[in-house]
Amino acid sequence: MKLYNTLTRKQEILSINNNIINMYICGVTPYASSHIGHAMSSVVFDVLRRYLEFKGFNVNHIQNFTDIDDKMIQVASELGISTVELADNNIKSFLTEMDLLNNLRAKFYPRATEEIDKIIEIISNLISKDLAYHNKDGVYFRVDKVENYGKLSRRTLKDMISGSRVEVDENKENSMDFALWKSKKSGEPFWNSPWGDGRPGWHIECSAMSIKYLGNTIDIHGGGQDLIFPHHENEIVQSEAFTQEIPFSKFWLHNGLLRMGSDKMSKSVGNIVLIKDVLNKFSSNAVRMFILSSHYRSPLDYSEDNIMGKENSIKKLYKVLEHTGGVHSNEINDLLESRKQQFINAMDDDLNTPRAIATIFDLSKDLNQLINKNIDITEGQILLNRLTNVLGIELTNKNKESDKDLYLEPLMSILTDIRFELRNKKEFELADKIRSGLYDLGINLEDNPKGTRWNFIEKGQS
């Protein structure tokens, strides 16, 4: 499988020697509800993990929570609660939303505030190597002491300093030096350290957690493109300086950002749409299909019309799975093998989900054609399910089955029987009245030669 590595700006073959993949994905700072930009990132890396597992790898998937930083402190103070409580609340809803999106849970979710020991160990080590210094504001990393600072984001200290947006801080040796530890300010939560009470800076927590849980060199480190600089750049220098092992991560993967009316969706811009609001309007299948229908490194424009369209296209796939019967034919075997291979080829090519999805629709069309030839498509349905599952799209709709409860099922049976008799007697007006009445209640009837099938009209359809 080839993946685009931000570090080398090239597609590289993912070569794994022991069947285990260590993958660290940058998680959220839980100071507010998550928006669908977070959903995009989480779905992309969930699909990567699912596909690697589909290929037989064992994926150690770790995702962190940065549960202490300026915003955490600020928001907690505004709400009159502790940062711990704020984090707990938002982490809980984040995980619920991940479940609803049908993302597999990471193997472990470490939290910055629970890894202070490891963070202090790393900072002490960096100070001892003269790569960091302590002043009244905290501890800073000396960016001009390492070679290749900027190797991930492809920029140089000179270029960045000449940029207009770097503010000069008198207390720092170099304006690009970044904080490893921030000294306590009054009223802020703090931990003890050799440099006084304070808290970890941004970046160091990810180095600590990645090294502690996955080792000095991991296979894949992922996140949004907005993390390339400074977050991942800084993680690299501090981690490699600490472990003396290069690379910190073999692959750096970054998803394109979700846009809102052609601006990046971001909490600070204020143009956000929350995951929970989207999931109120649309099925998670449609949301995933929307996210995966464009390549993960491209920016994606949020569009409700677009997601609505995905509801319709998914419905087609459902219909294929509902079909039963037909006679056995060997005709199906070659076809399934070639579609499966096309799917694998697409996914192997830097996780080309748009092409993989196209293959799924081709397969669906193939199967419908076989249905019309009265050929048994059971094997094809199994494959269709397997492939959509790699994308985290769940065509066996559990909700639907549970909603068709013991009370409703016999009731519908009576109604469809009555309609059957009415239609036999050519009393179509009355039969149609039942159908349109049920439609208004959210139940759709489909007459076919064998009888009448019914189903709930899904979210996002009218």
Place this chain on the structure above:
RNA sequence: GGCGACGUGGCCAAGUGGUUAAGGCGGAGGUCUGCAAAACCUCUAUUCGGCGGUUCGAAUCCGCCCGUCGCCUCCA
């Protein structure tokens, strides 16, 4: 200012040197049906932001121009 990405049909989106430019949504017509619905079939880009160049041949490579966006400050 520095670094980077992108511009493909009504919309979304693959394709990065060579037979008819994937797939989805939307739209049109047809088959089936009492009518719907569903499904299937056909049609819906002689053309890939613009202009030049390289080449036997370019959406795909090169140059210039126009436009959009991201990062350089917290961010998935």
